[in-house]
Amino acid sequence: MKNALTAALAVSLAGCGLLEAEAESKNLCVHQTNMADVVAAPAGSVSLALPFDLVLDMGAAVPDLDEEGVELDIRPSAITLGSASGDVDFSGVEALTLVVQPPTNRADLTPAEFRYQRPTPVPTSVRELAAVPVQPVDLAEYLEGDALRLRASFAGQAPQRDWTATLELCSASKVTVNYWDRITD
């Protein structure tokens, strides 16, 4: 009887948002330098897919999701690819596709796609490529540990020099901690 009453009270309190704390950032950006060294693309190339995953470490931006009662929501606005030196010219890139891979244990999730399309008229110099989500997505579901894995592919002429990739993910993020779940567990 006592457990039933406790459970009923927990459900009602959780439903009403009692004993709950929430931290929200409308603009949370994770910028990682020295992600990967990328070799120069051959001249005249029309497409290039990077043969490795870009791993974005989100550790400082996410709570410990193994703790009871903790929920996370990450709604991305853009993922921006750049170079560590800041002087690599991406103006030859017609399109960039970044695909966030679901965790290996989440076969129910489809990869989340982000796209950059070169504007017209073609700019003379482009130092970074900002890809926006193709459709709304909660990237919290795509975390594997504290990291996101991305695949990048270029359409058009990728940089014709060796460069070191940087990545920046900007999003609206919300962390909710339900203290009742902790008390009752």
Add this chain to the structure above:
Amino acid sequence: MHVAALVAALLSAAEPAQSGALAAPPAAEEPPRSAPAEATPKKDAPDKLLGIQLSLGVPDGFGASAIVRPLPWVRVDGGLAYNVLSLGLQGGVTVMPWTGRVTPTLRLGMGQFFESDVRDEVGSFPDALDPALRNFGYRFYTAQLGLELGDENGMQFFVRGGLAWVRSDLDSTTFVEGDTTVTAEDSDLSATVPSIQLGLLWHIW
């Protein structure tokens, strides 16, 4: 002469009787003016204007306030609060639909705690918010129903319960860890929690 003296004597002898006779009807017909107050005690409305309040509760912590009762059915309080982490200010308005030895109350309160380090208290939030949680101040609003027990013109014990809303706007933060920099802008922290408060009221003046 003898007749005049006799009449005077008769008159003086008759006066007590007349007085008594005259007095008796007023006593019967017009009760003394002081009688109503003595015979039928009237219920005194609370009439002390000022006092102090000491309290202990969540989320307002320890409180010491001055109270003012401009009307018998409403009381205003304001003073200091201490939540173990920092000092703050708090105040409120209490409405009492009726007064007596047991008085129901509705209190709306609010307060502000000055900045302190709350990282160990809130826990579970991303490291990127640590700089903001290191200097964290918050405001709170409460709505409570309660009971006050005791002498409404003297000392009363109270217990209140309800809801509290806690809000804080967090400073923009930049957190660097290895090759990763996390910036958080336009952030806030909020919580909805039950609110409980116990304490004493002392109506003094």
